[in-house]
């Protein structure tokens with residue numbers, strides 16, 4: 001089992017992709033992991049987007065979320081930081097250069113590569129696609145960490 005306990009997901013605004021990843025993984029991992037999410041340019045205190053809320057409630061997942069920015073404390077707290085895109089990873093390298101050894105894109109970490117596209121402003125179908133993609137990635141993540 002992996003020794004990684006504190007997991008931080010990062011996207012842009014912390015209202016769509018990273019909170020979706022946070023709550024989907026909380027549902028899968030139960031008490032095994034401590035999971036948070038944040039945004040590289042988040043406006044603090046914004047609720048989860050309607051599209052993400054629908055994806056979660058369709059799966060019966062409760063959430064209580066207010067967006068937050070990536071801070072030095074959060075970076076220090078995290079054992080691993082998984083970003084939704086390569087540009088988030090690059091932004092973190094500038095904002096928090098001390099974090100570099102533990103920052104990966106989610107799909108890079110899983111060796112598939114590529115970005116999780118931003119569904120913001122798009123139809124619900126795009127949020128659903130992100131939900132399916134994240135679900136698949138997070139299942140692979142837990143398999144990887146059980147090896």
Ligand SMILES: N[C@@H](Cc1ccc(OP(=O)(O)O)cc1)C(=O)O
Pocket residue numbers: 011012013014015016017018039118119120
């Ligand atoms: N659209 C917001 C920023 C934003 C961008 C992307 C976004 O999606 P995600 O939470 O997945 O990064 C959320 C918010 C703004 O104009 O400031």
